[in-house]
Amino acid sequence: MKxxxxxxxxxxxxxxxxxxxxxxxxxxxNEDYKNARLYQQKAEDSFRAGDYDKAYEYSELARQYTAxxxxxxxxxxxxxxxxxxxxxxxxxxxxxxxxxxxxNYPNEYAMAVKDLQEAKRALEDGRYEASISFSxxxxxxxxxVQIPKGK
Amino acid sequence: MKKLPLTxxxxxxxxxxxxxxxxxxxxxxxxxxxxPPAVEKKVPPLPEAEYAQAKELKGKVEKYQLGALVPEAFxxxxxxxxxxxxxxxxxxxxxxxxxxxxxxAYRQVIEKGFPLLADRKKAETEAAKDQAxxxxxxxxxxxxxDKAKALYDQALQERKAGAFEKALELxxxxxxxxxxxxxxxxxxxxxxEESLRASQxxxxxxxxxxxxxxxxxxxxxxP
Numbered sequence: 001m002k003x004x005x006x007x008x009x010x011x012x013x014x015x016x017x018x019x020x021x022x023x024x025x026x027x028x029x030n031e032d033y034k035n036a037r038l039y040q041q042k043a044e045d046s047f048r049a050g051d052y053d054k055a056y057e058y059s060e061l062a063r064q065y066t067a068x069x070x071x072x073x074x075x076x077x078x079x080x081x082x083x084x085x086x087x088x089x090x091x092x093x094x095x096x097x098x099x100x101x102x103x104n105y106p107n108e109y110a111m112a113v114k115d116l117q118e119a120k121r122a123l124e125d126g127r128y129e130a131s132i133s134f135s136x137x138x139x140x141x142x143x144x145v146q147i148p149k150g151k
Numbered sequence: 152m153k154k155l156p157l158t159x160x161x162x163x164x165x166x167x168x169x170x171x172x173x174x175x176x177x178x179x180x181x182x183x184x185x186x187p188p189a190v191e192k193k194v195p196p197l198p199e200a201e202y203a204q205a206k207e208l209k210g211k212v213e214k215y216q217l218g219a220l221v222p223e224a225f226x227x228x229x230x231x232x233x234x235x236x237x238x239x240x241x242x243x244x245x246x247x248x249x250x251x252x253x254x255x256a257y258r259q260v261i262e263k264g265f266p267l268l269a270d271r272k273k274a275e276t277e278a279a280k281d282q283a284x285x286x287x288x289x290x291x292x293x294x295x296x297d298k299a300k301a302l303y304d305q306a307l308q309e310r311k312a313g314a315f316e317k318a319l320e321l322x323x324x325x326x327x328x329x330x331x332x333x334x335x336x337x338x339x340x341x342x343x344e345e346s347l348r349a350s351q352x353x354x355x356x357x358x359x360x361x362x363x364x365x366x367x368x369x370x371x372x373x374p
Contacts, residue, residue: 027361050287052339066353077364
């Protein structure tokens, strides 16, 4: 019962944290992306004006900033994937608990709770691949949980 | 003896005097003017100056290929020149006459041909300038373009002043410089275009990646 309460609190906190994980992380807000766009525009303007040297210079700068923005976008995707898997794992755990997995599948359930905590910790630490891995473990551990017969 | 009347005697004396005067020996003739010494028939001089001038004009016509622009006068000039050359040292009078005709005809070729040639070269230079303008070479390679334009403007002034040879020389230089400016600008444009294309493509990829990420986030919690 104690564990159940803890889990509910944990899940609530996790869900509350979700928007924070994504807020301020849009590509549009990324400085590298903004610079890439800025220099791309300058390059296009210079090109139209016939100043090809400037156009080249600006587009090269745009490329450099784009490369940085790509790293950010790749990280963002991984991060969002980790969030997604955490959410999936969390949902599954909530459901498992609702069908009595805590008692019917105690080992799996306990491990799943532990892994979900690890997944969350890893997510907070920016270890997205590890987080995804823990979340997948939760899903695997609870994959056999079934609604008890007669319910 | 019968006395002769006085009147008869006077008349007789007058007649006699008249007779005597008419029968007198003529006065000695005035000395004849001295005859010029007999010389040989004069040979017309060799028309060296005409020959040299005709050759010079012919050279100019050939150098600028003006013959094709004024074909009738050119053919006439060539014919006269050939006749003059053939008669040279053989029949100098004829040679001079032919060479004079050749000179006149070559001058006609030059007078009519130069403006036509200048117009043609001006059109060619303008085409090179238009090509350079088409890729904004005046911005991309300003220094080169300005140099070409300055020569072009100077050529037009020379042409206006009738200095065709100078005008043609300047037009040829301007044309080459416009062509160079175009080539340089084109190389710069191609480089910039390629870089622009790559940066545009890069941005698109990043945006697609971000869109995928957003999609993942929106689907959070769904398998």
